[in-house]
Amino acid sequence: MLRQVKPKNARSKRELEKRAPHEKENPKVTLFLSGSKTSQILKLAVNDLAKLKKPWIEKFTKKNDVHPFEDAASLEFWSQKNDTSLLALSLNSKKRPHCLTLIRTFDHKILDMLEFYINPETLRQLQQFKNRKPAEGMKPMITFHGSAFENPNQTKYTLAKSLLLDFLRGEEASEVDVLGLQYMISVSVAEEEDGQPPPPIHLRGYLIKTKKSGQKLPRVEVEEMGPRIDFTLGRERFAEEDMWKAAIKKPKGTEPRTKKNVDMDIMGDKVGKIHLPKQDFSEMQTRKMKGLKRSRNEEIEDAQTIVAEEDDGEETTTPKRSRF
Secondary structure (H helix, E strand, C coil): CCCCCCCCHHHHHHHHHCCCCCCCCCCCEEEEEEECEEEEEHHHHHHHHHHHHHHCCEEEEEECCCEEECCCCHHHHHHHHHHEEEEEEEECCCCCCCCCECCCCCEEEEEEEEEEEEEECEEEEECCCCCCCCCCCCCCCCEEEEEHHHHHCCCCCHHHHHHHHHHCCCCCCCCCCCCCEEEEEEEECCCCCCCCCCCEEEEEEEEEECCCCCCCCEEEEEEEEEEEEEEEEEECCCCCHHHHHHHHCCCCCCCCCCCCCCCCCCCCCCECCCCCCCCHHHHHHCCCCHCCCCCCCHHHHHHHHHHHHHHHCCCCCCHHHHHC
8 A cells, every 4th residue: 555644734735735636737847867977968958958948847967877777766766756757867878879868757657768869960059049049938839740750550759759749848728829939849750761770850949930921910930049959769668558548547527528419610600400309299288378269259250150151051942922
């Protein structure tokens, strides 16, 4: 059985309530940490990714001897201690150079993970693009280009799309002001070819600019702001089926109720269907209906009309008078 911690004071009680499951979860916080060995390329790339992720980040400055694919107990402990559901581990070695491992947890247990190898030749930082940067906490627009991301089967590219989407999307919002759409993150991959190595993933950041167009809608342009990072994928660990079902399960009452027999037509009007049962006229009570009642004068006139019609139909013979 799981040990239930009882709060000792009001402050610890608030902290436990904050970490407890909610219908609407808080934004996913990412913990950035370094392995036993790292590189300058990893530090530059991680700093730029952390700037895009702010303020939902936590950072470890010291190096840690941790290998997630061999033993992830320490990562689970740090995730629970710092209340972070995402981890980004920087580790550099001869066999796996400039490796950034993105790790996702559920209930502070390792759910899935994937290695991203950074290409140092194509790396360009945010500060190398001389233009303005979006404000901290802004929600980005995220686009994915490439058929590899839309594969119905579970692959490294579909896992990369899911991890990057969780990592970059920030705080969930039902409505966003147009002025808040300041930048866009584009993730693209080329088509896979037989006999060729897997294509790299290209991550780019663009500023969104609106200019006058002489019409009601403005003209939208994009300008690259950085970072510019190319990844090649390494080892992966997919989520177990039972754990994945528990992770995506939604509590009752959060899903919107769908209205039956209500649809939209081509013009955008709401159209509804009404199903009525078959009418049985033999069971209808017509005596008590005021609309079917007639006045007494109408009944007398109808009776006289019927008698007159019957008299006209019969042949009547009048007796002749005899003269005396």
